[in-house]
Amino acid sequence: MQSLKLDQELAQVLVVGMKKTLQTMFRVSAIDQPFRVEEHPLSEAPISGIVEIFQEKNEGTLRISFERETIFHILGSLYRRKFTDIDKCVKDGVGEITNVLYGALKKNLNDSGCSYRQAIPVVVVQGELPASNFAQGKSLIIPFHTAAGDLRVEISLKQ
Numbered sequence: 001m002q003s004l005k006l007d008q009e010l011a012q013v014l015v016v017g018m019k020k021t022l023q024t025m026f027r028v029s030a031i032d033q034p035f036r037v038e039e040h041p042l043s044e045a046p047i048s049g050i051v052e053i054f055q056e057k058n059e060g061t062l063r064i065s066f067e068r069e070t071i072f073h074i075l076g077s078l079y080r081r082k083f084t085d086i087d088k089c090v091k092d093g094v095g096e097i098t099n100v101l102y103g104a105l106k107k108n109l110n111d112s113g114c115s116y117r118q119a120i121p122v123v124v125v126q127g128e129l130p131a132s133n134f135a136q137g138k139s140l141i142i143p144f145h146t147a148a149g150d151l152r153v154e155i156s157l158k159q
Contacts, residue, residue: 004058004109004157006140011035014142014153017104018064021097022146026074030151033143041139043154044126047071047086049098051121053106053155055114060137060157062105064098073148091123098123101153 004010015032022028045065053060066074072083075093083090098121106116139156 004053004055004060004114006037006138006155006157008035010155011140011142013105013108014101014140014155017101017108018142018144018153021100021104022074025097025100026077028074028077028146028148030144030146033145035140035142037138037140039138041141041154041156043141043152045152046126047090047094048124049094049121050124051098051102051119053102053116053119055116058157060155062098062102063154063156064094064101064151065154066094066151067149070146070149070151073146086125091125095121095123 015035019030019032022030043063043065046068048063048065050061050063053062068086071086071090071094074097075090076083078093079089102119102121106118109116137157139154142153144151144153
């Protein structure tokens with residue numbers, strides 16, 4: 001069983017998965033920025049989807065964080081309505097995006113010899129949890145830019 005590494009290969013899997021998810025589900029194009037690895041990053045975003053990832057050799061967290069206008073635009077293209085507040089529909093949308101990206105990541109990793117398990121994402125709205133509850137060690141961070149604003153994908157491994 002392989003161990004997860006915060007490297008270019010993992011970043012590429014996340015970039016492809018995020019772009020495909022946004023384009024296929026929402027017809028939104030995203031441009032990825034260079035990834036970086038940080039020790040214990042603190043990230044506070046208006047809304048984030050978080051899912052625990054675990055297998056025998058690794059435990060960690062996948063987090064997708066959105067600026068308000070970014071997620072409102074992404075979901076607005078699907079629901080054909082304007083969002084102005086983080087309501088149940090927005091929370092559900094963030095959870096679904098997180099679930100789809102984790103599913104793509106898990107499939108790719110499991111096809112290469114890992115054994116990651118199913119997990120259910122949770123959605124956190126800014127102020128509900130301190131940012132320090134997420135960062136568990138080193139994190140691979142990939143910023144994305146869309147026509148409506150920014151989002152970022154982070155994967156953090158427990159040490």
